Amino acid sequence: MTVALPWIFALGVAVAGGVVGLHLLSTRRPPARPLPTARFVPESDLRAVSRTSRPTDLFLLALRVLAVLLIAAAFAQPIPDAPGPSLRRVVALEWTTAIVDVEAARARAQALLGEGDAVVVFDTGARVLPASALATLAAPTQRAVALSPMFVAARDAAREIARGADSLALTVVSGFPAEAWDAATAALRDEWNGRIEVVRVATTVDSAAASSLQLMPQDADDPVAAALDAVSRGGHPVRIRRDESSGASALSEADSLWLAQTPGALLLHWPRRREAALGADGVYASLGGEAALVAPLARRELGATDEMDAALGAASVSSMRSIAFWRDGSPAATERPVGLGCVREIGITIPERGDVTLREPFRQLLAVLTEPCGGRRSRSPSDSVLTAFAGDGPLVSAAAFEHERAGSPLTPWLLLAALGALLAEQWWRQRGARA
Amino acid sequence: MPVGPYGALLDAVRGVRWPARRLVAQGASGAHHARSRGVAPEFAEYRPYRQGDDPKRLDWKLLARSDKAFVRLAPDHAVLGTTLLVDASASMAFPEGEPNKWLQAKRLAIGLAAVAHGGGDPVGVTIVSGAGARRLEPRTRAGVVADIARTIDALRPSGAPTLADALATSAPRVAVLTDCLGDFVELRRALARHIVRGGEAWVVHIVSAAELEPGDEAMLATDPEDASQQRPLFAATREGYREAFAAFRAEVARGLRADGVQYVEVRDDEPSDAAVRRIVRPPEVMR
Incomplete structure (x- = not known):
């Protein structure tokens, strides 16, 4: 279980402690009850009564503390761990007519996939596929390729598989023609704040002539x-x-x-x-x-x-x-x-x-x-360029993508439980007042 | 005789007698020993014959034996008018629900009225509440117990009235049904005066089980007859409360008995018929 906003839960614990403290230190006036023989009660300080009286509403206190903790937990967005390995992978496969051996590229991508991994296929656009759909993917129809849409789709895939993982790996299987880079590619690459694995496949190269x-x-x-x-x-x-x-x-x-x-x-x-x-x-x-x-x-x-x-x-x-x-x-x-x-x-x-x-x-x-169909495809950049593109250092942390999720799946249930605790607290308090 | 919900109580006290604690003054023939001597068959003593005595009262056998003339005397019996003085102050309406002091007071009053009426004594009731005093004169006619029951049921405890003033117009025997939390000092004086005048006085001190053991909840105990009387009752003061209340009850019992008042303490959860029997338990006749 991971918590997206642990500081909120810590704040909730502090508030719950304050509720307990107020309950115990309260100088609440005891209820007035008729007693004809009140004159025989020894005189004493009313405040001493409040402090030393045995708390008879511990259940009420428990309900209040429970409600506070449930609300804090809901807003802290706990994310239950999903079963599976701690390392998940996004495999981005260039799917264009420029690839010399499409089936070999498909097999290469399938070999990289494991439990809980995701697939992105891209040409000039990109889409996320289930890993099982790679085997039946239709033949490519486009020749041109772009890396920028691939990065966007890879982030979408990462958000889906990040839950329960420690780190995420991005493996790009492509011919990496120079035309795949555009003005947005560098910025999108920087947003993937971790090492990328580059797998170069053979593609046809066009002559401009x-x-x-x-x-x-x-x-x-x-x-x-x-x-x-x-x-x-x-x-x-x-x-x-x-x-x-x-x-x-x-x-x-x-x-x-x-x-x-x-x-x-x-x-x-x-x-x-x-x-x-x-x-x-x-x-x-x-x-x-x-x-x-x-x-x-x-x-x-x-x-x-x-x-x-x-x-x-x-x-x-x-x-x-x-x-x-x-x-x-x-x-x-x-x-x-x-x-x-x-x-x-x-x-x-x-x-x-x-x-x-x-x-x-x-x-x-x-x-x-008169450029070739799909646009000219030139050769890949130099190895140093690809090495710089891949980067070094650790893989990206899965927590970065977990925080991009729209909330925790447990939040609605926690809020519902908190509402139940508040309703029970009100009912119990009114019941005590009627008694 | 319609007596509402008191039928079982009246059946339970049927045949119970409430003998006088003292010889009563000669009057209408009744069940109590009178101070005078009469001509009843029952023998009490001999007195020398005096001129003017009825010759029929001479004991001729004694005359024959001793050659002295004596008159045979026997004890006389008279009625003893009884007034039930019922405290209907606000403190009697405690606690809410049943049992409570007011309900016990009503049942005791009706039970005692039935016993007195069953012995041929005139019986009446005076109920003192914040709305004033409601009085039924002592009567022996049939239906007086039902009248008393209706009168009591029509009233509700309220206010902080004084009981002592109502004693001035009471019958020779008066039984005060009270929780002794009102004008007790004046009441005690009035009872002493009543006894000096030759009357008999009972005080049935009704206490509530909830007063004896108020429970464990911390509360601000408030006197229903005096809202300014508020004391916090909690664990530290609970034992002191019990002791003070017990001491008060003991002092009440001691003082009244010393004054010649018949004192009985009854709890509100005690069966009413058993309490009535305990109250009217036959004493030794005082001469």
């Missing part, structure tokens, strides 16, 4: 064609569809087959609209790299349609994420996984004439839009 770049249909007048020379090659295959149509109907059978057979295939669906009304606008994209473009542009509405559901499957549509935004925050480009690669819908209509596509901002935008 495209292995092949196809523009379909080929058109020398296409303003995008002029900027393709600036896109690096040598990595993943990229196909850019510039048909003058929109919607999922542009996904041809050839494209579907290519996506299904080519690992890392990237299809940019970028319809060409010659007659679009252009206006000064701005777009920002972030996908491994970042780019922003302010130019006369037009917007093409993006979003799932019934045709897309039928063509790509509802699961693919549900995995869609925005990778570029207009200046008002509405999505300008989206990505969804299809087959072994992904499809990016580009809602940015560029001018047919002019030098927008020849400028550096557009070339940077094009480079970001």
